[in-house]
Amino acid sequence: MTDSLRAAHEHCQSLQDALGRLRDHGLGQVAAWGRQLAAVLPVGGRLLAAGNGGSAAQAQHLTAELVGRYWDDRPAYSAIALHADTSSVTAIGNDYGFEELYARQVAAHGRPGDVLVLMSTSGRSANLLGAADTGRAAGLRVWALTGPRPNPLAASADEALCIGSDSPATVQEAHLVALHLMCEAFDAAAGHHRPAPAAAEAPSVSWGRGLA
Template identity: 45%
Template sequence: MKGGVDKIRESLAGLATLAGRVAAEQAEEIAAIAERYETTLRGGGTLFFAGNGGSAADAQHLATEYVVRYQTTRPAMRAVALTTDTSLLTACANDMGFEEVFARQVEALAEPGDLLILHSTSGESPNVIRAAQSAKARGVGVVALLGRTGGQLKHFADIVLIVPATDTARIQELHLAIEHVICDLVEDRLKG
């Protein structure tokens, strides 16, 4: 079991180091994202979240934090995960291609004043890139939380935050931690 304990310590220490680096180097970007969420919500806009795999689960998690509550009971905030409607996702993937599953929803639901938040560990997934392009074409703002070097998606976002790591799990863990910090800031500012 000694090896297991060492691996636990190494993994958590690595995560803490990465979190510290992001806090030191990108606190301004995180604050700018929080301000953008706040501005969107104050203006009556909707936060739309999307991503693939674990990032899709994070999209659902985060939309729930805004609609229901994070730390404080307060009025509901407008947030939608574009990852939850299996009938829509599978119909669109089958009929139009998987790269359109989020873009089509952006076309149908988003309007100027809304904000699309995309999580991608690579920034290269065609469906998140197409979603960003669709949002930009509609005058909808785009925030991207990315990993590695940011990939192509970084070129289609108004605000970009890149977790400087290559391990998918570490990137997703930091994305969720960062989003919780943002949610805490937004909830505190808008609670009434």
């Protein structure tokens, strides 16, 4: 087996292990988050989301699922990815520093009862810790998705889902699964049910040889 193929196997095994732990220990929390969102967003509440790097992309993925749709057509819900307003991000970073990047936006956009979702593989990003403190002080529910416990962001949040893996890539991949599960639970709790699956069709792609 080549080094690249061995690395690919190890990557897949790492993700499989992380998803197994999420399935065994985290599904109840993810479903509860979806139900809580269903009590907030349809009555005019808002979700704010933030992260850095790949976690920023995950945050924007979440807000897109809510403003657009996750599965089937449904009303649009208010959700903002705080890194996506480049003028605000660069102005705040320039005038107040990178550590204030998200806290100032939480102060501007957050209202009591809203939800703030913060994503970090390390759980140690200073700008997310500042956002968590500001959000809690303003009466928002602060949820963190992080890598392994213990970490400062998990401790600063009202609730945290921590993925037990040393690989940042695995943590981010498991976070995406958790976000999709949360959106699915939200849709179900808000009365937007997934349509019945179409009849199965024969596969049209040949995968060739395995990875032995």
